[in-house]
Amino acid sequence: MTDTTAKRGKWNATRLPDLTGRTAVITGANSGIGFAAARALAGAGAHVVFAVRDLARGGAAAARVTGSTEVRRLDLADLDSVREFAAGWDRPLDLLINNAGVMMLPEQRTKQGFEMQFATNHLGHFALTNLLLPHVTDRVVTVSSGAHRWGDKVIHFEDVNLRGTYSPARAYAQSKLANLLFTLELQRRLTEAGSGVRALAAHPGWSATNLQSHAANPLARAFMVAGNRFLAQDEEAGALPTLYAATQDLPGAAYVGPDGPAEMRGAPTLVGRSAAASDPAAARRLWTLSEELTGVRWPLAAPVR
Numbered sequence: 001m002t003d004t005t006a007k008r009g010k011w012n013a014t015r016l017p018d019l020t021g022r023t024a025v026i027t028g029a030n031s032g033i034g035f036a037a038a039r040a041l042a043g044a045g046a047h048v049v050f051a052v053r054d055l056a057r058g059g060a061a062a063a064r065v066t067g068s069t070e071v072r073r074l075d076l077a078d079l080d081s082v083r084e085f086a087a088g089w090d091r092p093l094d095l096l097i098n099n100a101g102v103m104m105l106p107e108q109r110t111k112q113g114f115e116m117q118f119a120t121n122h123l124g125h126f127a128l129t130n131l132l133l134p135h136v137t138d139r140v141v142t143v144s145s146g147a148h149r150w151g152d153k154v155i156h157f158e159d160v161n162l163r164g165t166y167s168p169a170r171a172y173a174q175s176k177l178a179n180l181l182f183t184l185e186l187q188r189r190l191t192e193a194g195s196g197v198r199a200l201a202a203h204p205g206w207s208a209t210n211l212q213s214h215a216a217n218p219l220a221r222a223f224m225v226a227g228n229r230f231l232a233q234d235e236e237a238g239a240l241p242t243l244y245a246a247t248q249d250l251p252g253a254a255y256v257g258p259d260g261p262a263e264m265r266g267a268p269t270l271v272g273r274s275a276a277a278s279d280p281a282a283a284r285r286l287w288t289l290s291e292e293l294t295g296v297r298w299p300l301a302a303p304v305r
Contacts, residue, residue, distance in 0.1 A: 010259070010266075010267030011240070011244060011248075011267050011268055012240060012267065013040040013043075013236065013239075013240065013243055016040060016041070016043075016044040016243060016247055017044065017247055018044060018045055019041060019044040019045040019046035019247070020045035020046075021045070022045070022046045022047070022094040022095065022138075023046065023047045023048075023049065023091070023092065023093055023094050023095070024038075024041050024046050024047070024048050024049065024093075024094060024095040024096075024097060024246070025049040025051050025093060025095070025096050025097065025132070026038050026041075026048060026049070026050065026051060026097040026099055027051045027052075027074060027076060027097065027098055027099050027100035027125065027128070028051070028052065028099045028100025028101065029048065029049075029050040029051065029052060029058070029061065029062075029099065030050060030052045030054070030057045030058045030060075030061040030062075031057075031061065032207070032235050032238075033099065033143070033204050033207055033235050033238040033239040033242060034097075034099040034100065034239075035061055035235070036235040036236045036238065036239035037097060037099065037239040037242045037243055037246070038050060038061075038062075038065060038069070039064075039065045039066075040236075040239065040243055041095075041243070041246070042065045042066065042067030042068060042069055043065075043066060043067055045067070046067070046068070046094075046095075047067075047068040047069070047070070048062075048065070048067065048068070048069050048070075049069070049070050049071075049072055050062050050069060050070070050071045050072070051072055051073075051074040051085065051100075052071065052072075052073065052074060053073070053074065053075045053076075055071055055073050058071040058073075059071050072085060072088070073085070074128070075124075076100055076119070076120045076124025076125060076128070077110045077111070077116060077119050077120045077124060078110065078111045078112070078124075079111075079112055079123070079124070079127055079294055079295075080111070082124055082127045082128050082131065083127070083131065085128065086127075086128060086131030086132050087131075089132055089135055090135075091135065092135055092137050093132060093135040093136050093137065094136075094137050094138045094139075095136075095138055095139060095140075095141070095246055096128075096129060096132060096136055096139075096140045096141070097140075097141045097143070097242060097246060098125040098128070098129065098140065098141065098142040098143060098179075099143045099242065100120065100124075100125075101120060101121045101143065101175075102116060102117055102120050102121065103117070103172050104117075104168035104169055104171075104172050105117060105168060105171075106168065107166045107168075107171075109161075113161075114160075114161055114293065115160065115161040115162055115166070115171055116171075117168075117171040117172050117174075117175045118160055118161065118162075118171060118174060118175045118178065120175075121172075121175035121176065121178070121179065122175050122178035122179060122182060122290070123290060123293060123294055125142060125179075125182070126182055126290045126294060126296070127294040127296040129142075129182075129186065130296045130297065130298060130299055131296060131299070133197070133299050133300065134299050134300070136197050137197070138197065138198070139197060139198040139199065139200060139245075139246065140183075140186065140197065140198070140199045140200070141200050141201070141202055141242060141245045141246050142179050142182060142183050142199070142200075142201050142202075143179070143201070143202055143203065143204070143242060144176050144177075144179035144180050144183075144201045144202070144203050144255070145172075145176040145179075145203050145204075146203055146205070146257070146262075146263055146264075147169075147172055147173050147176045148173060148176040148177040148179070148180055148273070148274060148276075148277050149173075149274050150169060150170075150172075150173035151169060151170050151173045152170060152173065152174070153173070153177065153274060153276045154174075154177075154276060154282075155174060155177060155178060155181070155282060155285075155286055156174060157285060157286075157289060160174070160289070160293075162174075177274075177276060177277055178286060179201060180201055180255065180273050180277035181277060181279070181282055181283040181286045182283070182286065182287070182290070183199045183200065183201040183253055183255075184253050184277070184278070184280065184283040185280070185283035185284055185286070185287045186199040187199040187252040187253040188253075188280070188283070189287075189298060189300070190252065190300070191252065192302055193300040193301065193302055193303065194302070194303040195300060198250070198251075198252040199252055199253060200245040200246075200250060200252070200253065200254050200255070200256065201245070201253075201254070201255045201256070201273075202241035202242045202244070202245040202255070202256040202257065202268075203241060203255075203256075203257045203263070203271075204238035204239065204240075204241055204242070204257075204258070205233060205237075205238060205241075205257060205258035205260070205263055205264045205265045205266070206233065206264045206265060207233055207234065207235055207237065207238025207239075233258075233264075233265040233266075237258075237265065240258075240267065240268045241256040241257050241258065241268040242256075243268070244256050244268035245268075250270070254270055255270065255271055255272070255273050256268050256269065256270060256271065257269070257271035258271075259271075
């Protein structure tokens with residue numbers, strides 16, 4: 001790790017607990033902060049499942065990791081693939097890390113007709129989490145972004161697909177806001193159900209990964225490439241908030257990010273979210289809409305009083 005957090009004595013991946021005997025599923029684990037998190041968790045003894053669209057790329061990535069790994073196909077933009085992945089899961093799952101994402105793409109639609117960023121970053125993870133939740137024993141960590149503060153700062157409930165009003169940045173910001181509202185409502189439901197599972201969120205700050213290389217606007221793409229080179233921290237440092245949320249004793253619905261200026265880089269710490277990302281009514285409304293769009297329902301019953 002090249003970040004200075006280790007030199008400052010702050011929390012870093014060398015402080016991970018022994019994870020022997022624990023199983024983690026990481027979506028998008030073949031590259032970027034997902035790969036860095038997978039490598040760190042496997043190095044600490046966990047069995048890490050690479051949930052990836054491309055099995056060949058996933059296998060190549062897993063081969064670079066020391067520890068126990070396996071690779072399974074998952075395309076979050078296709079709800080049929082999400083259901084197939086979940087149907088094939090038949091054992092306890094300690095940790096689900098909803099990491100995969102796309103950023104600021106040209107306007108695209110999924111197989112089911114949804115806007116690509118909202119579908120991949122939110123709906124796919126919403127469906128996956130609910131389908132796997134009966135197996136989850138510890139926590140769900142969902143990767144959001146400081147971009148949840150951009151632009152409109154709302155979920156466009158009347159048209160989440162942004163037909164006629166699409167912009168790459170608006171769609172990305174909406175999907176990242178959805179990640180935080182999903183975490184908020186997931187934790188509320190887990191608590192109501194009497195579950196000991198925790199839902200947490202994290203964001204990596206500005207980390208140099210290939211996520212930024214697909215921006216629709218050439219100027220934005222050039223800016224982000226330059227930022228990756230001169231301003232960003234590396235993917236190992238970018239994975240630290242995810243690892244911290246995944247392994248430390250934190251309250252449900254906590255949000256972890258870097259401790260540096262503007263939360264762009266630094267050691268992991270608890271950070272604040274926008275007012276829009278803290279709205280319980282919006283979180284419940286998003287949950288209801290997500291159930292309608294995906295056809296996936298809350299799987300846990302409330303305890304008998």
